[in-house]
Amino acid sequence: MSVWLSHHFQALVLALKRLLRSPLGSLLSISVIGIAFSLPAGIYVMLENLQAVAGQFSAAPQLSLFLKLNSGEEAVSEVKTRLEHHPNITTFQFVSKENALREFSQSTGLADIAESFEQNPLPDAFVITASSLSSGQLDGLHAELQKWPEIEHVQLDSAWARRLEAMLNLGRLAVLMLSGLLSVALLVVTFNVIRLQILTMRDEIEVSKLIGATNGFIRRPFLYFGALQGAAGGIVGWLIISLGIHLIDEQLKSLMQLYDVNWQLYHLSLEDSLSLLLFSALLGWTGAWLSVGRHLGQIEPR
Amino acid sequence: MISFSQVHKRYPNGFDALKNISFTLEPGEMALITGHSGAGKTTLLKLIAAIERPTSGSVIVNGQNVGTLRSGAIPFLRRNLGLVFQDQKILFDRNVFENVLLPLQVSGFDARSSAARVRAALDKVRLLGKEKARPITLSGGEQQRLCVARAIVNRPSILIADEPTSNLDADYARDIMDMFKSFHQVGVTVLIATHDSELLGNAQQRVFTLRQGELAT
Numbered sequence: 001m002s003v004w005l006s007h008h009f010q011a012l013v014l015a016l017k018r019l020l021r022s023p024l025g026s027l028l029s030i031s032v033i034g035i036a037f038s039l040p041a042g043i044y045v046m047l048e049n050l051q052a053v054a055g056q057f058s059a060a061p062q063l064s065l066f067l068k069l070n071s072g073e074e075a076v077s078e079v080k081t082r083l084e085h086h087p088n089i090t091t092f093q094f095v096s097k098e099n100a101l102r103e104f105s106q107s108t109g110l111a112d113i114a115e116s117f118e119q120n121p122l123p124d125a126f127v128i129t130a131s132s133l134s135s136g137q138l139d140g141l142h143a144e145l146q147k148w149p150e151i152e153h154v155q156l157d158s159a160w161a162r163r164l165e166a167m168l169n170l171g172r173l174a175v176l177m178l179s180g181l182l183s184v185a186l187l188v189v190t191f192n193v194i195r196l197q198i199l200t201m202r203d204e205i206e207v208s209k210l211i212g213a214t215n216g217f218i219r220r221p222f223l224y225f226g227a228l229q230g231a232a233g234g235i236v237g238w239l240i241i242s243l244g245i246h247l248i249d250e251q252l253k254s255l256m257q258l259y260d261v262n263w264q265l266y267h268l269s270l271e272d273s274l275s276l277l278l279f280s281a282l283l284g285w286t287g288a289w290l291s292v293g294r295h296l297g298q299i300e301p302r
Numbered sequence: 303m304i305s306f307s308q309v310h311k312r313y314p315n316g317f318d319a320l321k322n323i324s325f326t327l328e329p330g331e332m333a334l335i336t337g338h339s340g341a342g343k344t345t346l347l348k349l350i351a352a353i354e355r356p357t358s359g360s361v362i363v364n365g366q367n368v369g370t371l372r373s374g375a376i377p378f379l380r381r382n383l384g385l386v387f388q389d390q391k392i393l394f395d396r397n398v399f400e401n402v403l404l405p406l407q408v409s410g411f412d413a414r415s416s417a418a419r420v421r422a423a424l425d426k427v428r429l430l431g432k433e434k435a436r437p438i439t440l441s442g443g444e445q446q447r448l449c450v451a452r453a454i455v456n457r458p459s460i461l462i463a464d465e466p467t468s469n470l471d472a473d474y475a476r477d478i479m480d481m482f483k484s485f486h487q488v489g490v491t492v493l494i495a496t497h498d499s500e501l502l503g504n505a506q507q508r509v510f511t512l513r514q515g516e517l518a519t
Contacts, residue, residue, distance in 0.1 A: 003410040010407070111489070207391045210351070212381035214374070245486040301353055 007217065015224035018197065019232075026229065029193050033186050033233025033280065038240035040179040041268065041276055045241060047171045049266055050164070062157040063142065067150050076124055077152040082148070083126065088141055092128040100125060123152060183283055186233070190226045190287025191294075197222065198295045210301045216292040222292045223285055230284020234277040241268060303329050304350060304460065304493065309359035311345055311515075319345040321515045323359070327493060327508075329459070332486040335495040337512035343495035344388060346512070347464050350493070351383055352376045364459065381409050382454030384490075386463035390445060392437045398424070398448055399433040405456045423455040427481060443474035450481060460491045467498055 019026050068077060076094070083092050100122040104110040130141055138156065145154045198205065208218055223266075249265045268276065304327040311320040320342045326331055333497045335343050348354040349361050352368045357387035363367040364382060371379060393401055402423055406416040424430045437445060446466060453461060463482065467475035475498065486507075488491045 002412075006412065007410055154366055203391070204393055204395075207393060208404065209377075210353070210385060210387070210391065211378065211405040211408055211456075212377045212379075214377045217377075217408060302348075 008220065011043045011220035012224050014146055014221040015228055018221065018225055025193075026232075027191055030229060030232045030236055032120075033230060034236025034240060036182040036185050036235060037237030037276065037280055038244075040175050040182060042241050042244060043171065043178070044246065044272075045173050045266070045268055046221050047168055047175065049170075051212055052266060063130060063145065064129060064146060064155040065151060066153045066155070067124040067126075068152045069123050071124065071150050072196075079148065079150055081125065083128065088131055090129050090131045092126050092225065095125045095127060097122045097124050132166075132212055136302070149212070150208055186230065186280070186283045186289040188289065190229060190284050191291040193219065193229065194226060194288045194291035195295055197225070198292070198299070202299055205299050208300045209299070218296060219292045221288075223288045226286075226288025226291075227281045227282040228284070230287075231277055231281040233284070234280030237280070238273055240277060256267060303362070304491065305326065305360075305362040306346075306349075307360050309349065309356045309361055311342075311349065311354065312357045319515055320349075320356075325517065326508060327491060329491055330486070330489045331508065332483070333494075333508040333510060334490040335493065335512060336497060338379075339497060341512040343512055344416060344464055347462050347493070347495055350460075351385055352379055353383045353491055367498060369384045369448065377408075381405070382458050382460065383463040384458035386446075386449045386453045386461075388464040390449050392445060392448060394437050396437075397433070398429060398435050398437060398440070401437060401448060402451045402455050405452060410465065414492060419455055419501065420451075420458075425452040426454065426484075427451045443470055443477065446470060446474070446478055447481075448478075450478065454485065454490075458490070460487055460493070463492075463494045465496055467496060468493060471489050 065079070067079065080094065083089055097120050101117075101120050104112075104122065106113070130138060142154055142156050145151060205218055245267055246264050252265065306323045306325050308484055309320055309323040310318070313319050323346065325513060335346060345354060349356055350363055350368065356369045357368075362378065364479055366379060368376075368379065393404070396404075400422055402420045403416060411419070419444065421430060421433070424433055427450050429444060429447055429451060432444065437448060440448065450463075452465070453463070463480065466478050466482070470478065479494075482492050482494060
């Protein structure tokens with residue numbers, strides 16, 4: 001057990017030494033990995049922030065209920081009682097056709113046109129706030145109200161939130177694809193770095209094999225090297241995102257103050273940060289493993 | 303113990319390096335393998351360390367059939383062998399001490415007892431004062447002694463040397479051979495390949511002569 005531990009400790013120390021032995025080269029490959037990682041992770045952070053904003057606005061879904069043009073007083077009171085007894089509706093507000101016309105002429109400044117109508121073209125309407133429902137249930141409510149005989153049209157006002165949601169999903173897919181591509185890039189970077197190392201250490205590997213080193217013993221420092229380099233790249237990526245968020249946040253704050261909105265950007269959560277580090281370390285390890293497996297077999301003593 | 307029985311080695315290019323070799327080296331025995339270059343001396347030693355595998359026949363080292371050993375077991379076979387290579391295989395980016403330390407690191411010795419063993423090995427080959435030196439600054443004889451120190455630091459039961467005196471003058475060569483004799487005297491099995499007939503002058507040990515891959519008796 002202690003032999004096993006000391007083997008691993010030695011391998012770790014050796015990997016660190018190799019990383020520090022050529023600081024410029026290590027710095028370059030770590031930067032490449034960091035930049036590659038900061039891109040998808042940065043977009044991810046932006047999406048998370050957008051999601052938070054969308055959540056604030058779409059918290060209370062609203063529906064607009066337009067009655068048929070020819071419906072009279074009874075129809076209005078009929079709908080009103082039904083709405084009062086509906087379990088999924090918290091509040092509603094009646095907007096009569098007269099009020100609607102007045103509001104229209106005032107808000108648009110098209111009073112002349114409004115007066116020129118021979119009869120009021122606007123229907124009676126209800127503005128409904130549903131008790132917080134998922135988009136599926138909201139769709140159900142929408143369909144149910146649409147079936148009522150007095151109703152001409154039901155407008156789901158949270159449609160924009162769902163469009164945003166759909167766009168965010170699209171964005172997440174893009175992040176996923178980008179991550180996939182850049183992960184391959186990271187694998188390639190590590191693969192190549194390790195390949196060069198193995199080539200320059202050919203003699204050492206050959207001698208080690210001749211004096212009884214197991215493949216595991218030779219492989220271990222390279223794997224640690226890959227993992228360390230990957231993790232360092234992850235840290236660089238994290239720092240790039242932090243810097244980016246800090247810079248944008250400053251600007252955004254002054255912009256949002258102009259709109260009288262207090263909005264702050266979120267950083268990567270601790271969980272996400274750790275996942276980023278672990279993932280980059282794992283990718284580095286995998287790249288090293290592939291490279292060592294490919295190239296170590298070619299060095300057989302003769 | 304090393305035992306060859308009807309060993310045949312043909313290289314992929316069709317060259318028969320060894321033909322029908324049979325001999326047994328008892329534990330603690332010392333023997334020389336002589337022959338012209340190309341006679342198969344190096345191939346024979348490579349078969350013992352599982353660097354090459356026999357085409358047919360069996361090579362038994364310490365009770366293990368080396369020819370059929372799975373590759374995962376080869377490192378553990380080699381840890382019981384002390385190998386001195388024809389081309390030395392010194393690592394020039396490390397100092398003398400670190401070169402001799404390598405076999406101990408590989409087999410997982412702890413650092414403190416390793417240092418003591420390395421110094422003991424360097425003492426035996428009289429390089430103790432040069433442990434911090436770079437191998438490139440050593441003379442040819444000193445480099446060869448460094449190789450011997452690396453081969454014995456693991457305290458192997460079998461010591462195998464391929465042309466250990468080839469590029470040394472007579473004094474140094476005798477020096478190296480005396481070292482091998484002293485290891486033999488403390489019970490190590492020693493097998494040395496050499497084309498240097500000078501060394502055979504007052505030899506009491508067994509001598510195998512290879513001629514074009516065959517043992518001449």
